[in-house]
Amino acid sequence: MVEVELKFQIPEARRNALLKALDPKKSEIIQLKAKYYDTSERLLSQHGVALRQRLEGTRWIQTLKAAGKSHLHRFEHNHDLGELEQAPQLDLSIYAQDAEAQHILKNALGEAQDQLKLQFETDIQRTFRVIHFEETEIEVSLDVGAVRTETAHSEVHEVEFELKSGLVQSLLAFSFEWVKKYHLWLDVRSKAEIGNLLAIQQPVSPAKLAKEFNLSKKDPANKNLRLLITQQLQHLLPNIAAISAGVAEKTHIQQAQIALDHLHLTLSLFKDWNYAVSDKWATQLGAFKHQFDHLQHLQHMQSTLGAFLQNPNTASNLAKDILYAKEKLANLVRSTQNVHHYLELLMFGLEPEDKPQAHDLKWFAQNTLQNQYKQLQEHLANADIANFESLDQLATKIHELKFSFPILTSIYDVKNLQKYSKALNDAQLAASEYQILASSAEYIQQTELEASDWFVLGWLTAKQEVYAQKLLEATEQFLVSRKFIK
Numbered sequence: 001m002v003e004v005e006l007k008f009q010i011p012e013a014r015r016n017a018l019l020k021a022l023d024p025k026k027s028e029i030i031q032l033k034a035k036y037y038d039t040s041e042r043l044l045s046q047h048g049v050a051l052r053q054r055l056e057g058t059r060w061i062q063t064l065k066a067a068g069k070s071h072l073h074r075f076e077h078n079h080d081l082g083e084l085e086q087a088p089q090l091d092l093s094i095y096a097q098d099a100e101a102q103h104i105l106k107n108a109l110g111e112a113q114d115q116l117k118l119q120f121e122t123d124i125q126r127t128f129r130v131i132h133f134e135e136t137e138i139e140v141s142l143d144v145g146a147v148r149t150e151t152a153h154s155e156v157h158e159v160e161f162e163l164k165s166g167l168v169q170s171l172l173a174f175s176f177e178w179v180k181k182y183h184l185w186l187d188v189r190s191k192a193e194i195g196n197l198l199a200i201q202q203p204v205s206p207a208k209l210a211k212e213f214n215l216s217k218k219d220p221a222n223k224n225l226r227l228l229i230t231q232q233l234q235h236l237l238p239n240i241a242a243i244s245a246g247v248a249e250k251t252h253i254q255q256a257q258i259a260l261d262h263l264h265l266t267l268s269l270f271k272d273w274n275y276a277v278s279d280k281w282a283t284q285l286g287a288f289k290h291q292f293d294h295l296q297h298l299q300h301m302q303s304t305l306g307a308f309l310q311n312p313n314t315a316s317n318l319a320k321d322i323l324y325a326k327e328k329l330a331n332l333v334r335s336t337q338n339v340h341h342y343l344e345l346l347m348f349g350l351e352p353e354d355k356p357q358a359h360d361l362k363w364f365a366q367n368t369l370q371n372q373y374k375q376l377q378e379h380l381a382n383a384d385i386a387n388f389e390s391l392d393q394l395a396t397k398i399h400e401l402k403f404s405f406p407i408l409t410s411i412y413d414v415k416n417l418q419k420y421s422k423a424l425n426d427a428q429l430a431a432s433e434y435q436i437l438a439s440s441a442e443y444i445q446q447t448e449l450e451a452s453d454w455f456v457l458g459w460l461t462a463k464q465e466v467y468a469q470k471l472l473e474a475t476e477q478f479l480v481s482r483k484f485i486k
Contacts, residue, residue: 003065003074003075003076003162004162004163004168004171005074005160005161005162005163006160006161006171006172006175006186006343007158007159007160007161007186007187007188007190008158008159008160008161008175008178008179008184008185008186008187009157009158009184009185009187009244009245010157010158010159010182010184011182011183011184011185012157014182014183014184015157017182018142018159018178018182019127019142021178021181021182022127022128022129022140022142023129024127026129027127027128027129028127028128028129029125029126029127030056030057030125030126030128031055031057031123031124031125031126032054032055032056032122032123032124032125032126032143032145033054033055033121033122033123033124034052034053034054034055034121034122034124035052035053035054035087035118035121036050036051036052036118036119036120036121036122036192036195036196037051037052037053037090037116037117037118037119038051038116038117038119038196039109039112039115039116039117040115040117041112042119042196042199042200043108043109043110043112044108044109044116045192045193045196046108047066047104047107047108048066048067049064049065049066049067049104049105049108050063050064050065050066050190050192051063051064051065051090051116052065052192053081053087053088053090054122055087058083059080059081059082059083060080060081060082060083060084060087060088061078061079061080061081062078062079062081062090062091062094063076063077063078063079064076064077064095064101064104064105065077065190065192066104075100075101075104077095077098077100077101079094090116092105092113092116119149119195119196119199120147120148120149120195120196120198120199121147121148121149121195122145122146122147122148122156122191122195123145123146123148124143124144124145124146124156124191125143125144125145126141126142126143127141127142127144128140128141128142130164131174133170133173133174134166134167134170134173134174135166135167135170136163136165136166136167136170136171136174137163137164137165137166138161138162138163138164138166138170138171138174139160139161139162139164140159140160140161140178141159141160141162142158142159143156143157143158143159143160144156144157147191147194147195147198148198149195149198149199152198152201153198154194154195154198156191156194158187159178159184161174161175161178168347168350169347169351172343172344172346172347175343176339176340176343179336179339179340179343180336180340183334183336184339185244185333185334185339186237186240186241186244186339186342186343187241187244187245188237188238188241189205189238189241189242189245193205203247204242204245204247204248204249204252205238205242206251207238207239207242207249207251207252207254207255208234208235208238208239208255209235209255210232210235210255210258210259210262211231211234211235212406213227213228213231213407213410214407214410215361215365215407215408215410215411217361217411219361220353220356220357220360220361221270221273221274221357221359221360221361221364221365222273222274222275222276222353222355222357223353224273224361225266225270225273225274225277226274226348226349226350226351226353227349228266228270228407229263229266229267229345229348229349230349230350232259232262232263232266233259233263233342233345233346233349235255235258235259235262236256236259236260236263236342237342239252239253239255239256239259240256240333240342243256243329243330243333244330244333244334246330253292253295253296253329254296256292256333257289257292257293257296260285260288260289260292261289261403262403263285263345264282264285264286264289265399265400265403265404267281267282267285268282268286268400269368269372269400269403269404270364270368270404272364272368273364273368275355276348276351277348278344281341281344281345284337284341285341288332288338288341291325291328291329291332292329294325295322295325295326295329297436297439297440297443298318298321298322298325298443299322300436300440301318301440301443302315302318302319302322305440305444305456361411362411365408365409365411366408368404368408369404369405369408369409372397372400372401372404373401373479375397376394376397376398376401376475376479377479379393379394379397380394380472380475380476380479383472385465385468385469385472388438391434391438391468391471391472392435392438394431394471394472394475395431395432395434395435395471396431398424398427398428398431398471398475399428399431399432401424402424402425402427402428405420405421405424406421420478423474423477423478424478426474426477426478427471427474427475427477427478429474430467430470430471430473430474430475431471431474431475433467433470434464434467434468434470434471437460437463437464437467438464440460441457441460441461441464444456444457444460445457
């Protein structure tokens, strides 16, 4: 079966209030003790699969879980093993009649199904009740306890909202009311993931990377947009969870920035593909992404210019700005407003399409691409090497086309697309370098420099002019090389 649920972490200051809202007098309380199994090579974990035996009250339940099509969905197979005093032996024969379960195990384990062994355990007190909301039944579960290995443990204090019956949209709307009231932050990491990290003595899972997206020719444009946003959320949310939990590495922040950039571009460039897209989404994501961009830029300046700054105050102020940017970002990823954004986009990706479109997918793709070409030509014509704003706008249009080009052209069978891609890539590299240099020069100009540091600004200005010229030449070369795809 497919389980639909959302999990949130609860700030310590709001835990008692949430427990009162759940009202233990109206809820059930159950102790859950579970044992999780995997191979020494963590084959199940690597494939997003969890296999456990859990004591629920007096009964042992064996459960197989696997990732679903979004962070709301997952495959779950539960088998009642009965009332037993001790944990039973792990038994995979119970999946013999379930084709999907067999496929999941075979794909993850291959011939290693006999190499499973206990990796970690959980001990959780669950307080739960079913609440009716908009003709939908939602089970709210507060889990408090710990995940343990022989040598380490991690505390658990989280709330889950599981759809028992009704609409996913109602589940999301209900969840957001609790998010606002108790300042919850969305966490897509499972107890199995946390336990596996404890077992291998790692603080965080590797950063989630972006996947290539190809348009589905058999589906209309509106559905393709939902599929694209769903995939981008699969990229974003695990990295956001690592940042929110305070365990992120540099790559998690970089990948979250890329995912936000892709979501922002998707909602800006393809908004006409689906009537349900809200104009505010791109604006909100753009403001959120700006904080990631700002931190990245400051860190880039520190690594490239830090050694050249003679004035200790300049370098010290830059370090303080980086620290402040990190703290602000840590708060933003968990903010109620941004959690609402995640939920809205999750809802959009899951809603079924019921409105036929007047044009097919190819029309939308070609129309979008041609509009981008036209805008690029206009910005190139208006670009002035002495005008920062005009060059910045040109660089932005190049960046947009660099993102959309491989997606929009994925439905075409054109042999010389590589030539166009190379010309576009040259323009993108020049655009990116120009924007970095220009922003660095602007930052330095706003800083009180000693005479010894003025050479840094002069160097930046000279390099900026070089890349401005490269940007103009590369953009013109791309527009000469490309042809409208019919």
